[in-house]
Amino acid sequence: MTLLYHTPLSPEAQSELGIAPPAPLAMADQVRFSELDALCHVNNAVYLQWFERLRVKYTQICGLSRNLGGETGPRIVIRSGTIHYIQEMLMDEKYVVTCGCAAFRNTSFTLHQELWSDGQKRATFDCVLVLLRQDGSGRYPIPEAVRDRFMRVDGAQPEA
Amino acid sequence: MTLLYHTPLSPEAQSELGIAPPAPLAMADQVRFSELDALCHVNNAVYLQWFERLRVKYTQICGLSRNLGGETGPRIVIRSGTIHYIQEMLMDEKYVVTCGCAAFRNTSFTLHQELWSDGQKRATFDCVLVLLRQDGSGRYPIPEAVRDRFMRVDGAQPEA
Amino acid sequence: MTLLYHTPLSPEAQSELGIAPPAPLAMADQVRFSELDALCHVNNAVYLQWFERLRVKYTQICGLSRNLGGETGPRIVIRSGTIHYIQEMLMDEKYVVTCGCAAFRNTSFTLHQELWSDGQKRATFDCVLVLLRQDGSGRYPIPEAVRDRFMRVDGAQPEA
Amino acid sequence: MTLLYHTPLSPEAQSELGIAPPAPLAMADQVRFSELDALCHVNNAVYLQWFERLRVKYTQICGLSRNLGGETGPRIVIRSGTIHYIQEMLMDEKYVVTCGCAAFRNTSFTLHQELWSDGQKRATFDCVLVLLRQDGSGRYPIPEAVRDRFMRVDGAQPEA
Numbered sequence: 001m002t003l004l005y006h007t008p009l010s011p012e013a014q015s016e017l018g019i020a021p022p023a024p025l026a027m028a029d030q031v032r033f034s035e036l037d038a039l040c041h042v043n044n045a046v047y048l049q050w051f052e053r054l055r056v057k058y059t060q061i062c063g064l065s066r067n068l069g070g071e072t073g074p075r076i077v078i079r080s081g082t083i084h085y086i087q088e089m090l091m092d093e094k095y096v097v098t099c100g101c102a103a104f105r106n107t108s109f110t111l112h113q114e115l116w117s118d119g120q121k122r123a124t125f126d127c128v129l130v131l132l133r134q135d136g137s138g139r140y141p142i143p144e145a146v147r148d149r150f151m152r153v154d155g156a157q158p159e160a
Numbered sequence: 161m162t163l164l165y166h167t168p169l170s171p172e173a174q175s176e177l178g179i180a181p182p183a184p185l186a187m188a189d190q191v192r193f194s195e196l197d198a199l200c201h202v203n204n205a206v207y208l209q210w211f212e213r214l215r216v217k218y219t220q221i222c223g224l225s226r227n228l229g230g231e232t233g234p235r236i237v238i239r240s241g242t243i244h245y246i247q248e249m250l251m252d253e254k255y256v257v258t259c260g261c262a263a264f265r266n267t268s269f270t271l272h273q274e275l276w277s278d279g280q281k282r283a284t285f286d287c288v289l290v291l292l293r294q295d296g297s298g299r300y301p302i303p304e305a306v307r308d309r310f311m312r313v314d315g316a317q318p319e320a
Numbered sequence: 321m322t323l324l325y326h327t328p329l330s331p332e333a334q335s336e337l338g339i340a341p342p343a344p345l346a347m348a349d350q351v352r353f354s355e356l357d358a359l360c361h362v363n364n365a366v367y368l369q370w371f372e373r374l375r376v377k378y379t380q381i382c383g384l385s386r387n388l389g390g391e392t393g394p395r396i397v398i399r400s401g402t403i404h405y406i407q408e409m410l411m412d413e414k415y416v417v418t419c420g421c422a423a424f425r426n427t428s429f430t431l432h433q434e435l436w437s438d439g440q441k442r443a444t445f446d447c448v449l450v451l452l453r454q455d456g457s458g459r460y461p462i463p464e465a466v467r468d469r470f471m472r473v474d475g476a477q478p479e480a
Numbered sequence: 481m482t483l484l485y486h487t488p489l490s491p492e493a494q495s496e497l498g499i500a501p502p503a504p505l506a507m508a509d510q511v512r513f514s515e516l517d518a519l520c521h522v523n524n525a526v527y528l529q530w531f532e533r534l535r536v537k538y539t540q541i542c543g544l545s546r547n548l549g550g551e552t553g554p555r556i557v558i559r560s561g562t563i564h565y566i567q568e569m570l571m572d573e574k575y576v577v578t579c580g581c582a583a584f585r586n587t588s589f590t591l592h593q594e595l596w597s598d599g600q601k602r603a604t605f606d607c608v609l610v611l612l613r614q615d616g617s618g619r620y621p622i623p624e625a626v627r628d629r630f631m632r633v634d635g636a637q638p639e640a
Contacts, residue, residue: 005325006350006414030326033376034369034525038516038571044212044238045514048205049354056353078204082242091518094326165485166510166574190486193536194365194529196358198411205354209514216513251358254486364558365528372524398524402562 003028003094008061014096018119023098024154025058031093042089048081050097051113051125058099058111062146064131074131074140079108081127086120093117101156104147107131107139109156163188163254168221174256178279183258184314185218191253202249208241210257211273211285218259218271222306224291234291234300239268241287246280253277261316264307267291267299269316323348323414328381334416338439343418344474345378351413362409368401370417371433371445378419378431382466384451394451394460399428401447406440413437421476424467427451427459429476483508483574488541494576498599503578504634505538511573522569528561530577531593531605538579538591542626544611554611554620559588561607566600573597581636584627587611587619589636 004013006029011022019026029050037043059065065073089095095117102112108130115123131140142150150156164173166189171182179186189210197203219225225233249255255277262272268290275283291300302310310316324333326349331342339346349370357363379385385393409415415437422432428450435443451460462470470476484493486509491502499506509530517523539545545553569575575597582592588610595603611620622630630636 032369032373033518034373034523036518038513038518038520040518043209043514044241045205045208048208049203049352052204053352053354077248078245080242080244081204082240084240085238192529192533193358194363194533198353198356198358198360200358203354209512213512213514363529364532364561365525368525368528369523398565400562400564401524402560404560405558408557 005029008057009096014098017096017116019096019098019114019116023114024100025054025061026096026098027054027057028094028096031089031091031095033091036091040091044083044085047083047085047115047123047125050095050115051099051127054097054099054113055111055127055129059129062149063143064146073134075134077130077132079128079130081125083123083125085123087122089115089117089122095122101150101154102126103157103159104142104150105159106141109142109150165189168217169256174258177256177276179256179258179274179276183274184260185214185221186256186258187214187217188254188256191249191251191255193251196251200251204243204245207243207245207275207283207285210255210275211259211287214257214259214273215271215287215289219289222309223303224306233294235294237290237292239288239290241285244284245282246284247282249275249277249282255282261310261314262286263316263319264302264310265319266301269302269310325349328377329416334418337416337436339416339418339434339436343434344420345374345381346416346418347374347377348414348416351409351411351415353411356411360411364403364405367403367405367435367443367445370415370435371419371447374417374419374433375431375447375449379449382469383463384466393454395454397450397452399448399450401445404444405442406444407442409435409437409442415442421470421474422446423477423479424462424470425479426461429462429470485509488537489576494578497576497596499576499578499594499596503594504580505534505541506576506578507534507537508574508576511569511571511575513571516571520571524563524565527563527565527595527603527605530575530595531579531607534577534579534593535591535607535609539609542629543623544626553614555614557610557612559608559610561605564604565602566604567602569595569597569602575602581630581634582606583636583639584622584630585639586621589622589630 006027009026014022014026031042035042035046059076095115098114100112101109103110108128110128113125114121133140166187169186174182174186191202195202195206219236255275258274260272261269263270268288270288273285274281293300326347329346334342334346351362355362355366379396415435418434420432421429423430428448430448433445434441453460486507489506494502494506511522515522515526539556575595578594580592581589583590588608590608593605594601613620
């Protein structure tokens, strides 16, 4: 089967790769030489780059676009995260990173992310993101359309 | 005050820098241009590199030396970690990373790490490390001398 | 047109992408968030990671496989390199990196590499690689089959 | 001798470290775990980060400050560079990176950089930087005070 890189994978494509249950967003990539450390496996910090890359894509798709010099929209800040390393990643391995919203409040939300390779879950990352006003004046409420999407597409629940 | 980089800081030096309480191991460094991302602050994945660097030093000091091609001693693997981002880090800022053992079991232990800059706690990282035999045959028990050190120097407690 | 990532591109596929002349080896990838620096373009050091990644693949294909812990074969060392930055790379841009042998001597060879994106040459890198014996006892001669391949496939010339 | 990190080293301090001749700017640092690759030495791309870090400092000292979001001053772009790798760098090694202007034209200049460790020259990097107007309207002439400094402090020569 040809693996489609750098492109959102359909639920069917995710299922064929053994990713269960399918995630709202999933994209494939491949381990590079520069990501290995002196122990010849992917360095623990590189996982955070992979997860972040998909979060950037996810917030763009949700309409919370991370502004790189732009003027409007919230500033999206990572507040905390918990990573579990299940099995190491090696040179040239193909992998899929997933992202979906697990829960949300007025100005923050929780994402659940997974890393899959060769039909195995290799790592998970759960993090809390906070929306801030670009001018630093305080929190930025999650827009109604985004809250709807979190519930409808991702099955996320609002928290008190 | 001249900040001593790349050298373990005494409890007194840590106190002068506002680090309270002092940690079993603390070393200073400075933010570099290559650590900034497109948002002009230190990227969230870079924090894990900083914390890892001090963990490598810490396990060397403890006598659990991470072997880079060597034959003896355990293989030290990170199992999980939780990071809290408290305040962003900017270009050229000086910082101190700390490390100490919070608790341990037979073949694993928990480290508590902090990032300090300008008298403020900027981030914390709590992680679980596991010791494995180099030949892959299973877990590697924490040596008695290391357990003693965890209790005596770091004030860590054994867990059931 | 669907761009095939992480896979050697045929001369025809290279031509369709505007890469002229086609290179002995060419593979596609996409700019990631973590590769941008504080100026919001791909950092100058990241180009060297991209070029290195394709060199590793190239030496594997040539049968000069970079050994990561293995026992046989030469150690491949980069001696020098010259990079030209022609046009900056931005977030999410798709690109192709190429690699081919330009010339060779008894124990060293010169590679010419290019970076293409959106039909434009964005950067070039010319470097000299040296083969060393794994035991550090001196230079390692380029095997006859590899020399033949350099001439036959890449059109490279032996130098005095 | 205590090595002073992250601070410009005097010509005398450079001489004591075996750096000959002393450079207009030199700063010390130490190899980190995250800079090693799967071959257990510093990766070839990391050298460019080290050199870049000192160039940023150098242009700040020269008054050509790299603007990170600021409004005035030129945009400084690297046009090309040639690196020579002389001897590999290993874990925890202390090193000094140098920077000085070798020659200049109206809107561009050449920097010569060296990497020293343990009294040995480990690598050199020669690069051409170009000044551009922030609004993209063309080249930005090197200010008279900077040209004077290039000649007076660095001994650089103007080129036709």
